[in-house]
Amino acid sequence: MNIPASFNSVWKSMFSIIVGFIMLAGGLFAQSGTYKSSRDSGLAVIHSRINYRGIAASDSLHYMVIGNVGDGDDFGARKTTDGGLSWNTVTYDSATRNRRVPYTSVAYPTGNLCLIGTRNLFIKRTTNGGETWNNIPCDVMFNGDTMQISQISMCDSLHGVACAYRVLLKTGDGGASWQHIDFPHQLDTSRFGFRQLICLDPTTYVGAREINGQPYGIFRTEDGGAQWTSTVVPAAHVICFTDALNGWLAGSDYNSTGGVMADYILRTRDGGRSWSQVYKDTNNSRGVTAISFADRENGMVTLYNFAVLQTTDGGNSWTSHDMPKYQNSQPVMTSLAFPTPHRALLLTIDYLILYTDIPPASVIVPFAPAVDIAVYPNPLPAAATITYGLRRSSNVRLSMVDVLGREVLLLVNAWEDEGDHHVGVYTGNLPRGRYFLNLETEAGTMVRPVVILK
Numbered sequence: 001m002n003i004p005a006s007f008n009s010v011w012k013s014m015f016s017i018i019v020g021f022i023m024l025a026g027g028l029f030a031q032s033g034t035y036k037s038s039r040d041s042g043l044a045v046i047h048s049r050i051n052y053r054g055i056a057a058s059d060s061l062h063y064m065v066i067g068n069v070g071d072g073d074d075f076g077a078r079k080t081t082d083g084g085l086s087w088n089t090v091t092y093d094s095a096t097r098n099r100r101v102p103y104t105s106v107a108y109p110t111g112n113l114c115l116i117g118t119r120n121l122f123i124k125r126t127t128n129g130g131e132t133w134n135n136i137p138c139d140v141m142f143n144g145d146t147m148q149i150s151q152i153s154m155c156d157s158l159h160g161v162a163c164a165y166r167v168l169l170k171t172g173d174g175g176a177s178w179q180h181i182d183f184p185h186q187l188d189t190s191r192f193g194f195r196q197l198i199c200l201d202p203t204t205y206v207g208a209r210e211i212n213g214q215p216y217g218i219f220r221t222e223d224g225g226a227q228w229t230s231t232v233v234p235a236a237h238v239i240c241f242t243d244a245l246n247g248w249l250a251g252s253d254y255n256s257t258g259g260v261m262a263d264y265i266l267r268t269r270d271g272g273r274s275w276s277q278v279y280k281d282t283n284n285s286r287g288v289t290a291i292s293f294a295d296r297e298n299g300m301v302t303l304y305n306f307a308v309l310q311t312t313d314g315g316n317s318w319t320s321h322d323m324p325k326y327q328n329s330q331p332v333m334t335s336l337a338f339p340t341p342h343r344a345l346l347l348t349i350d351y352l353i354l355y356t357d358i359p360p361a362s363v364i365v366p367f368a369p370a371v372d373i374a375v376y377p378n379p380l381p382a383a384a385t386i387t388y389g390l391r392r393s394s395n396v397r398l399s400m401v402d403v404l405g406r407e408v409l410l411l412v413n414a415w416e417d418e419g420d421h422h423v424g425v426y427t428g429n430l431p432r433g434r435y436f437l438n439l440e441t442e443a444g445t446m447v448r449p450v451v452i453l454k
Helices: 005-016
Strands: 020-023 034-038 051-057 063-069 075-078 088-093 102-106 116-119 121-128 134-137 151-154 160-164 169-172 192-199 204-211 214-221 231-232 237-241 248-254 260-268 274-282 288-292 297-301 307-311 319-322 335-341 342-346 353-357 369-376 383-390 395-401 407-416 421-425 434-440 445-450
Touching: 051 342, 063 102, 075 102, 075 116, 088 121, 102 248, 116 151, 116 160, 151 192, 169 192, 192 237, 192 445, 204 237, 204 248, 237 288, 260 288, 297 335, 353 407, 383 395, 383 434, 395 421, 407 421
Parallel strands: 051 335, 102 151, 288 335
Antiparallel strands: 020 034, 034 353, 051 063, 063 075, 075 088, 102 116, 116 121, 121 134, 151 160, 160 169, 160 192, 192 204, 204 214, 214 231, 237 248, 248 260, 260 274, 288 297, 297 307, 307 319, 335 342, 342 353, 369 383, 383 421, 395 407, 395 434, 434 445
């Protein structure tokens, strides 16, 4: 891979030289939290512009950042494996006379698998952490125009969706191939498009739609796109889910001149079937840019004008923080990755990456002891093994429920020590369909969707 030396030097300076450390009085998260910025003061001399397009995290250490450099025609991706302390170039596309590859979105479900959406007819894919990349063809043409892939969402290492406004795609093989999702028949594609699409399980997707460029409501399918249901919400710019049931959306309502009239945050506890408002600001509304939740309690929303909303109780209450100016400017924050309650990376379009690090003792709501539930393969065979981890010893109840919330299997109901645990499950007596594994501990509940196809 031929990577220009100037590109490498810019990224190396940007991410390894810490220009400023600013302690926030009252903190972004708590008084002991820190706000750090990284910026190369000589960047404008080397390149006229760098525009960060997106950031994604597979865990608290692995992040992937995409952006364009130079005059906006050269695009690259960088990754970190130590939480942002050091970065390496993993792919770079230099524009030529007949070839330009704009990077538009990124998904990073595992440390090895990464997918980068483009404005061309392919998705860049790596399965070895960025050592090699393949361009996977995907048809995102609509009425002769190439649609921009605005988002890629993976519910596991195999299943995911890609949103390209009036074109929706899905994969069942980790992004090695993509197929069209039927667009909701009740939508007029000349006026309606999708701003975002989230994959909750192999056949359940939740998307934010818009009308003539304005956010308007939520669509949901449980059968891979054959049928869709809709819910009208005040505004829906960005959506995130922590599991198959718990999700949040944030958006802003604009007037005819483009002014922000109100900022909204809504929550769902039933996988997007219904939404309730948990935040509204009409007095100091600024416009929502990104949302991310580390777990069911800890979440962040970024706003224009360098501001952040933070919750530590699942969205019941929110605290607003104005970021300090950096070199007398307040860049617009565009993207956010918040994989754990102790660390977040925020992206702006003004050559700046913000990095926050929160000591565990300062977190108000402790992270649930359940680290994760590993379900593979999914769909489940008749006999399978479920793996889950605990951060500390706890009473544990692991059960399987159907889509109506009825318990069909009780797998564990005991006190267990911290560490990894394995339990066998036999599904041969259950009818085919969608189910949920519920891991209940003393600090919270974690939910994972599973499918039985027998």
